[in-house]
Amino acid sequence: xxxxxxxxxSYLSACDRLLKQGYEEGQVEEAMEMFxxxxxxxxxxxxxxxxxxDMGFQQNExxxxxxxxxxxxxxxxxxxxxx
Numbered sequence: 001x002x003x004x005x006x007x008x009x010s011y012l013s014a015c016d017r018l019l020k021q022g023y024e025e026g027q028v029e030e031a032m033e034m035f036x037x038x039x040x041x042x043x044x045x046x047x048x049x050x051x052x053x054d055m056g057f058q059q060n061e062x063x064x065x066x067x068x069x070x071x072x073x074x075x076x077x078x079x080x081x082x083x
Contacts, residue, residue: 014037017039018031018039021046044071048062048073048076049063052076052077061083
């Protein structure tokens with residue numbers, strides 16, 4: 001089996017693109033898994049995670065809220081502020 005499945009290659013390409021945007025490898029892999037390997041959703045999640053992190057919110061709370069709110073920035077922000 002010297003031929004990797006196409007899905008795996010596209011997963012690696014997506015991870016590579018996200019890593020080049022400056023996200024940490026562990027976060028990229030976690031986000032890709034959480035969103036069934038959707039690069040678009042993982043990228044949205046990572047972007048919002050970084051944004052809310054910069055605002056001083058706790059990372060575990062941010063992750064929880066973003067998952068609950070489906071990456072909807074305004075809703076997630078409201079939830080975080082209420083915590």
